[in-house]
Amino acid sequence: MRSSLLRNPTVRHYAVAATAPSAACSATPECKVLGNKVTVAAYDNNSPIAQVSIVFRAGSRNETYDTQGIAHHLRIAAGLGTSVASAFAITRNIQQRGGNLITTLDRESIAYTLQITRNNLEDALQYLECAATKQVFKPWEVQDQLPRLKYELGSVSDTVWVIELLHKAAYRSGLGYSLFCPEHRVGTINSEGLLHFVNTWCTAPRCAVVGTGVSLAELSALGSNLSIESTDKPNEATKYHGDEIRQETSASLTNVALAVEGVSLKNEKEALACAILQRTSSGATRVKWGSSPTSLHKQLSSVAGSEPFGASTFNASYTDSGLFGVVLCSTPDTIGSLTKETAKWLKSLKVSENEIARGKNILKTEILDAADNVVCLLESLQQQALLKGQVSSPISIANAVDKISASDVKAVADKLAKGRLSLASIGNLKTVPYLDELK
Structure with missing residues (x-):
C-alpha cells in the first residue's frame, strides 16, 4: 500500500543519507593556554579511539647528581596507588572499559597517556588524572617495582647504552643524565624523593593536556580541574663539553x-x-x-x-x-x-x-x-x-x-x-x- 503523503518527506532514503564524517585530513589542531597556565591541544579527527595525554616538562635532565634515576622510577611508578584510588582500582576500571594507560619518558618530558573508545572516555579520565597528578608513592609499592627496574636495565641493548653514554660524554650533567637508572642508584630512590621531584617539576606552567579523537572543550575541562602547583622553575641551561x-x-x-x-x-x-x-x-x-x-x-x-x-x-x-x-x-x-x-x-x-x-x-x-x-x-x-x-x-x-x-x-x-x-x-x-x- 502507498505511504501517507504526510509521512513521505520524513523517510530517509539511502540516496539522500548524510555522508560520513571525513577522516583526519579535514581536521585542524587547536591549542590554547588556560587560566591556570596549563596548555591544552586537541586534534579531533573523528577517530573512534580517543587518546588523552597529561604531559609534564620534566625528564631526566631535571635530575641532579644525587637524584639520578628518579625519572626512571617515576615512569615505572605510573598507575600505583594515589590519594583517591588504589593501584587495583586504576587498573581494574581502565581495563574493564577496554583502555590502556601508557607512560613514556624522554630527557625533557614525561607523558601519561590514556587510550580508550570515545564512549568510555569520560568515565576513564578520572583515573588518568589520578595516575598523573595524585601520586603518593607508598614505600612498599615503590619497593615492589625494583624487580621490574632491574629487568629493564638488564634488557637494554648495547646500541641504546652507547647513545646514553654519548649524552653523558657530551653534556656531563642535565641532558647528560641517562633515561635509565644507574646501577649504583637501584634501591636508593624513596617516596620522599619522588614526591619532591613531582612537586618541583610537575607544575601547571610546565604541563600540557593533549588529545586526538577528542574535542578541545573536553580537554579544557580536564586541564582546568588539575590539582597541581602553579609555580614554575626554569630549566638550567646544559653546556656542551665534548668528551x-x-x-x-x-x-x-x-x-x-x-x-x-x-x-x-x-x-x-x-x-x-x-x-x-x-x-x-x-x-x-x-x-x-x-x-x-x-x-x-x-x-x-x-x-x-x-x-x-x-x-x-x-x-x-x-x-x-x-x-x-x-x-x-x-x-x-x-x-x-x-x-x-x-x-x-x-x-x-x-x-x-x-x-x-x-x-x-x-x-x-x-x-x-x-x-x-x-x-x-x-x-x-x-x-x-x-x-x-x-x-x-x-x-x-x-x-x-x-x-x-x-x-x-x-x-x-x-x-x-x-x-x-x-x-x-x-x-x-x-x-x-x-x-x-x-x-
Whole structure:
C-alpha cells in the first residue's frame, strides 16, 4: 500500500543519507593556554579511539647528581596507588572499559597517556588524572617495582647504552643524565624523593593536556580541574663539553657513537635544516633488499671491505642544545677504521644539491606518514604543545620543510662540521681510537 503523503518527506532514503564524517585530513589542531597556565591541544579527527595525554616538562635532565634515576622510577611508578584510588582500582576500571594507560619518558618530558573508545572516555579520565597528578608513592609499592627496574636495565641493548653514554660524554650533567637508572642508584630512590621531584617539576606552567579523537572543550575541562602547583622553575641551561666514555665488555660486536653539537629547537629553521641533513646521510634503505645511496655509507663500505657493519646517522634536538652524529656497529678489528672514517666525514659534511632534495623528500614522507599513525601523531602534538606552546598540522610542517633551501642546509652543515666531537664506545675496544686521535 502507498505511504501517507504526510509521512513521505520524513523517510530517509539511502540516496539522500548524510555522508560520513571525513577522516583526519579535514581536521585542524587547536591549542590554547588556560587560566591556570596549563596548555591544552586537541586534534579531533573523528577517530573512534580517543587518546588523552597529561604531559609534564620534566625528564631526566631535571635530575641532579644525587637524584639520578628518579625519572626512571617515576615512569615505572605510573598507575600505583594515589590519594583517591588504589593501584587495583586504576587498573581494574581502565581495563574493564577496554583502555590502556601508557607512560613514556624522554630527557625533557614525561607523558601519561590514556587510550580508550570515545564512549568510555569520560568515565576513564578520572583515573588518568589520578595516575598523573595524585601520586603518593607508598614505600612498599615503590619497593615492589625494583624487580621490574632491574629487568629493564638488564634488557637494554648495547646500541641504546652507547647513545646514553654519548649524552653523558657530551653534556656531563642535565641532558647528560641517562633515561635509565644507574646501577649504583637501584634501591636508593624513596617516596620522599619522588614526591619532591613531582612537586618541583610537575607544575601547571610546565604541563600540557593533549588529545586526538577528542574535542578541545573536553580537554579544557580536564586541564582546568588539575590539582597541581602553579609555580614554575626554569630549566638550567646544559653546556656542551665534548668528551669521551669507553666501556669495555666481552661482547662479540663493538658499538661506537660519534657526534658533534647539533642545533636546538629555539631556531625552527635550523632544526628543520638539520633534520633534512640527517636524512641525506641516513643509512636506512628505502627499497627492500636495496642498499644505502649515501656518501657516508659508500665511504664506510670502501673501508670495511667484506666485513659486516652497521651505520646510522641520528639527530636529537632539545630546547637548548642538540646532538648530530653516527652510531656504528662492527667487529672489533674493523670498528677502529670505521670510526676514523666517520670522524673525517663529520668534520667535512659536504652534501650535494641532489642529496638535499632527496633528504627533503624523505623528511616530508616521514612527516605525512606519521600523521596516519595515531601514536606518532599524539607524540608530535605533545612535544609541540609542551615545548613550543602551539601546534601545527602535519601538512603545515611538511610545507615548512619545502621552504628550507639548499643553502640553509649547507649553512647548518658547515656549522656542525666546526663542532667539537664527542665519543662513546662499548665492547672490545682494542682498535677504537681515543678522542684526541680524531682531531
